[in-house]
Amino acid sequence: MRVREVLLRRSRLPWVIAAALAVVAAAAVLVVAVLDEPARPHYCSCKPPPDTSAVKEVPRDWQAAAKHRDAAAAWRLLTPDAQRRYGTPGRLRAALARIAPDPRGPAEWRLVDMVTQGRGTPSAFLYLLVEKRTLRPAGAVVVHSMAAGGADGRVDPAPAATVRILEPAAHAKLGDRPPMRAATADPPEYVAVQAGRLTSGTAGAIRGPDGRDKPFFEPLHPGPTLIVAVQSDGNGRFTWGSVKVTIR
Missing domain, CATH: 3.10.450 (Nuclear Transport Factor 2; Chain: A,)
Known part of the structure; x- marks a missing residue:
């Protein structure tokens, strides 16, 4: 009987390992999904x-x-x-x-x-x-x-309007998710003001290795657009800057 019990336990071992690996994989996918979620x-x-x-x-x-x-x-x-x-x-x-x-x-x-x-x-x-x-x-x-x-x-x-948006240049024509470059050490927050619509960018810092900010996950509508960059010290003091462009 002991030999049979040992054999049965050994036969279950791959299933136990497989189940454990599945749980670990699911947890990893959840962590990646949470980390990959755009900051809002x-x-x-x-x-x-x-x-x-x-x-x-x-x-x-x-x-x-x-x-x-x-x-x-x-x-x-x-x-x-x-x-x-x-x-x-x-x-x-x-x-x-x-x-x-x-x-x-x-x-x-x-x-x-x-x-x-x-x-x-x-x-x-x-x-x-x-x-x-x-x-x-x-x-x-x-x-x-x-x-x-x-x-x-x-x-x-x-x-104070002191945040300078260096790129894109004023009156440029851009794609629906335009990258920006601002003269600040940390990426500001961005808002796109269009006729009857306001689109918020990503809350927090998203800056690529090329030094450009890519804040808009939601495509902007074609037409005239005022892009506003804002920085806050967290205590209710803001600085901002803007540039007017056209979205193709």
Whole structure:
């Protein structure tokens, strides 16, 4: 009986090994799939996504106050840090002509980047005022909010436009997934603004050995396109830059 039992165990051994190898192979495939998944904007798993349903009105309120040189209304919209920088409503009034958004035609505010851990957390949203016909950036503002659905946003006006997109050149004609080269040590995040459409690039760094960024997994539609590059320090301070191109 012992000889038979040993033989039976030995006969099962290849099946046990095969089953173990199958489990290891499946785990390897899962790990590769997870690692190969394109990086996307994400939020803390313990919080629902940010609610900007009321926050998106704040840039419009800022635009209206700046346009009419209403220093009192503009002052109420500023973050405490921005109020300290301008000092008094009177000093802000003198600066409004310089920092006011200046569209030359119909324009709309587009949300191009955010720093948030989800609804109810301190969050910052970078809005760009883009002319509908020309796609010219006419202004920018950062809205700080708890992103909980209320109109509690406060603005930090005129974030710096210092991110330089070296390639592609302005007015170039490109394929539907254009590579870019930016004058930054780390790849920025990219957004493509098109008529009635905004396509986000990959969140995080994707840079090839040739020094080019390839952020768009989703093909861009043919037509005029404003490509925006954004960098953030993670604390609500943004820098950005843009280039207008045509997608073939």
